[in-house]
Amino acid sequence: MHPHAPTLTPGAYVDPARSAPAGRQRGWGRFTLMTRSFILLVATSGVAAGVLWMKKETPNPAGAVATREAPLVEARSLKPLLETANAAKLAPYAAKMSSARSQEAVSSPQPKEKDASHAMTQWPREVVLRGTPQVHSVSQDAKSGEYVYQTEHFEFSCDIALGVDVVRHFAHVFEATHLLNCQLPLDLKPAPESLRKLYRARILSKDADYTALRKAPGGGGFYSSRDKCMYVPASSLGVKIAGERVLLDQSIESNSTLIHEITHQMMNRWVSLLPLWLLEGSAEYVASADFVHGRFSLGQMEDRLKQRLRSLGAQRKDNASVRCNMLNVAELLKLNHKTWSAGMPSPAGHENYTSALLLTYYLYHLDRGREGAGIIAMLRAVGEGMPHEDALRQFILAGRKPAELEGEIGMAFARMGVELKFTRRGGAVFEP
Numbered sequence: 558m559h560p561h562a563p564t565l566t567p568g569a570y571v572d573p574a575r576s577a578p579a580g581r582q583r584g585w586g587r588f589t590l591m592t593r594s595f596i597l598l599v600a601t602s603g604v605a606a607g608v609l610w611m612k613k614e615t616p617n618p619a620g621a622v623a624t625r626e627a628p629l630v631e632a633r634s635l636k637p638l639l640e641t642a643n644a645a646k647l648a649p650y651a652a653k654m655s656s657a658r659s660q661e662a663v664s665s666p667q668p669k670e671k672d673a674s675h676a677m678t679q680w681p682r683e684v685v686l687r688g689t690p691q692v693h694s695v696s697q698d699a700k701s702g703e704y705v706y707q708t709e710h711f712e713f714s715c716d717i718a719l720g721v722d723v724v725r726h727f728a729h730v731f732e733a734t735h736l737l738n739c740q741l742p743l744d745l746k747p748a749p750e751s752l753r754k755l756y757r758a759r760i761l762s763k764d765a766d767y768t769a770l771r772k773a774p775g776g777g778g779f780y781s782s783r784d785k786c787m788y789v790p791a792s793s794l795g796v797k798i799a800g801e802r803v804l805l806d807q808s809i810e811s812n813s814t815l816i817h818e819i820t821h822q823m824m825n826r827w828v829s830l831l832p833l834w835l836l837e838g839s840a841e842y843v844a845s846a847d848f849v850h851g852r853f854s855l856g857q858m859e860d861r862l863k864q865r866l867r868s869l870g871a872q873r874k875d876n877a878s879v880r881c882n883m884l885n886v887a888e889l890l891k892l893n894h895k896t897w898s899a900g901m902p903s904p905a906g907h908e909n910y911t912s913a914l915l916l917t918y919y920l921y922h923l924d925r926g927r928e929g930a931g932i933i934a935m936l937r938a939v940g941e942g943m944p945h946e947d948a949l950r951q952f953i954l955a956g957r958k959p960a961e962l963e964g965e966i967g968m969a970f971a972r973m974g975v976e977l978k979f980t981r982r983g984g985a986v987f988e989p
Contacts, residue, residue: 674736676744680921680928684737686851690728692721707755710735715760719796723803727794729851730812731758731819737843737853738823742929743936747823750785756822758787762798777814780821782828787818813865817844830939832949833897834889835932838917841865841910859973862918866975869914870907878974884912885979886966887959890949890987908980915970915977920953923969931955946987954989 696705697718706713706724711731713724735756738747749756761767767790768774778789791797793815797804820840821828828836845865847854855861863871863879871881884892889912900906920932935952939945954962967977 674739677740677742680742681740682856684740684853686729686733686736690725690732692725692728694721708732710756711758712755713758713760717762719803723796723805726805730815733851733853734816734819735823738820743933745824750825758789760789760791762791764790764792778818780818787822812848813844830945832945833892833894834913834916837910838913841914842917866911869911880976881911882908882980883915883977884908885981886963887986888982888984889916891985896984919966919969950989958989959987
C-alpha cells in the first residue's frame with residue numbers, strides 16, 4: 558500500500574455513484590443563495606435610485622396649489638355698492654343675474670333629488686307617481702249616506718259606497734297632480750288648507766246634484782276656496798252607478814279639467830296673493846301636460862301647448878302651427894275676478910284662459926334665460942310679503958313696458974308656430 562493512501566476502516570466502502578450527486582446538491586444550494594442575494598441587491602439599488610431622482614425632480618415636497626379668487630368673493634366685495642344703489646334701477650340686472658344663475662345650474666350636473674315632494678332645480682321632463690296609491694276606508698255610514706276614504710294626501714267623501722278599488726283607480730289623478738305641483742321649480746310648497754291635514758274632495762254620484770252645486774252644466778270638477786273643498790261628479794272620474802253596482806268606465810280619455818281644478822287646490826295659499834292670470838295660467842299649464850295613469854310627460858310641452866290652444870278655440874294653420882287671439886298684456890296683467898267672470902259666457906271666456914296660459918308658458922320657458930328665473934323670483938318675493946304688483950314690476954317687467962313685453966311674446970311664439978293676434982277690450986291697464 559502506498560504510504561500516503563487513505564486509511565479505511567475495515568468493512569467501509571465508498572460508492573462513487575452516491576457521492577457525486579451529493580456534491581452537486583451542495584453546489585446548487587450555494588448558487589441559489591447567491592442568486593437571491595443578487596436580486597435583493599438590485600431591488601434595493603433601484604429603490605434608492607428612485608428616491609434620489611424624486612428628490613432631485615421635486616425639491617419642494619409640499620404640493621403646490623394654484624388658487625383663483627372665486628366669483629362669490631368678487632360679489633361680496635360689491636355688497637356696499639349694491640346697498641347704496643337704487644333697487645328699482647338694478648331690477649333688470651338682478652333679473653339677468655338670476656337668469657344667468659339658472660343657465661349655470663342647467664349646464665352643471667345636479668344632485669339627485671332626495672325627497673319627491675320637494676321642488677326640483679330644473680323643469681322636469683317627466684313626473685311619475687311610484688306605486689299604487691294606498692286607500693283606507695275611514696267611514697261607511699249607510700244610514701247617513703256618508704262614505705269616507707283617505708289616501709296619503711286626500712280625503713274623499715261620497716254619498717254612496719264606492720269601494721277601495723274604485724277610489725284607488727281615480728286617486729292616481731289626485732296624487733300625481735299633487736306630486737307634479739310639488740316638483741315644479743316654482744317651489745309652490747303645496748299644503749292643505751289651514752287647520753286641515755288632508756285635501757278634501759267631495760264625489761257626487763248624481764250629475765244633477767253636481768250641476769245644482771256648480772250652478773252651471775258640464776265641467777269635470779271645481780274647487781271652492783270658500784268651502785276649501787273640491788267638488789267632482791263621479792261620471793268625470795270614470796265611475797258609473799248602475800243600481801247598487803259601481804262600475805269603472807275605462808273610456809275616459811282626458812282628465813285635463815280635473816287636473817286644472819286640483820292644481821287650484823294645490824295653490825290654495827296663493828289665491829289671495831297672486832294675480833288671476835297667473836293662478837289660471839298655472840292651472841292651465843299643468844292641465845296641458847300629457848297624463849296617463851299616474852305619469853305626467855312634459856318633454857313635448859310645445860306640442861301639448863298647441864293641442865291645448867286648439868281645445869280652447871285656436872285655429873289650425875297647418876300640422877305644426879296654430880293661430881289664436883290673446884288679450885293685450887297691459888289689460889291681462891290687470892284682469893280681476895269680476896272681469897274674468899263677466900267674460901265666461903262669451904268667447905272672451907276662452908280668450909281669458911288662452912291668454913293666461915300663453916303668458917304663463919312664456920314666463921316659464923321663453924322669457925330671457927328660458928328657465929323661469931323671473932317668475933320664480935316673483936313667487937319668492939310674494940311669498941315673503943311683497944305685493945304682487947311690485948314683484949311683477951321688478952321681476953317680470955324688469956324695466957320693460959307692457960307693450961315691449963307683448964312684442965317679445967309675439968316673436969317668441971311665432972318661432973314656435975303660434976301666431977298671436979293681440980286684442981283690445983278697453984279695460985283697465987297695468988301701470989309699470
